[in-house]
Amino acid sequence: MKPKTLESRSSRRQRNAPTINDVAKYAGVSPMTVSRVINGEQIVRAATREKVEQAIAALNYSPSAAARSLAGGDETRIGLLYSNPSASYLSEFLVGSLDQASRSGVDLVVEKWDEETAVDTVVDHLVRGRIDGVILPPPLCDHQPIKDALAAANIVAVAVATGAAPADMSTVSIDDHAATLAMMRHLIGLGHRRIGFIKGHPNQSASQRRFEGYCDALAEAGITPDDALVEQGYFTYRSGLDAAERILSLPRRPSAIFASNDDMAAATVAIAHRSGLDVPGDLTVCGFDDTSLATTIWPELTTIRQPIRAMSRAAVELLVRQTKGRKGKVDDRPAHLLLDFELIRRQSDAVPH
16 A cells, blocks of 8 residues: 555656666666665676666666756755664665655665764764655664654654654554454464464564554453563564574473564574474464565465555655655645555464364
8 A cells, every 4th residue: 555645746757767676677786786876885896887877878767867857956865764683674675765766756865873873973964965854764763862863953754664653753654553463363263372472672662562462462362461472572583583492492382473573483483493393383483574584484474564665665755745845845744654564374374283
């Protein structure tokens, strides 16, 4: 699901314009490599750079020209500020953002932030780079110091995948509580009563919403919660290994484990295999997000599909609308978009023995 009112403006304008994905396909490289060539980064090999430049010339691809047309002569620059431990999640998010930035005719600047860098330093860098607005994927969508610093610098922002939408900032998300409830109802419907749960990082509001969904599903089914079946994770593969090992070492192990993202679910499958357990014969394992990792392990994961690319595209559209609004062209009030999720059933779940 995509916000039709936002998409219609940009899609009509750019329907026949080549996108960054078109350039990448023509050159036989990734969209990220195309972005690096466009931004003049030196880490791209000369031969690869030449292929990309030839593709750009052949397709007459010019995002900056499109940006000047879109903004009535003023180039629009938006930033993507990220700090995400999941490479598969970030990859999906980047592809969607780069593609929609091309379609919307704006320049996208990708910046990494870590806790060793002062918030003021990264915001000052964005100001010096003439950034009009910033997309905040998780976990930065819930990082209040960064949101406060951006507001103080008069930089508009869109938070993506937050479980607690602020009134003064646009957001794009799914209903994490309802998504978790849907997966739990599926597992309980298969006959599972003893279900382990690996929580997401506590610095993200979506993690709490998912845990609440888990608890509410147990209560709905009349199943008494067991604290021993719940372990803290941090959305990393490593934390999933540790959490799964603790849950599966219980004297009475669960028949299913539901992890708060695919990275931790994949780690759970690895620990199950190492322990001599068959998935899903001995243990059902389910994840969340439906990143590429869900289909690169065996068995492929049953998971909740969070439309990461569509969410990042919608965030770009919202940001473009708001930055134009600040120039007096359209309404720039914050909007809160709730996109659909989907339960994807694959080979990692089964009826318990």
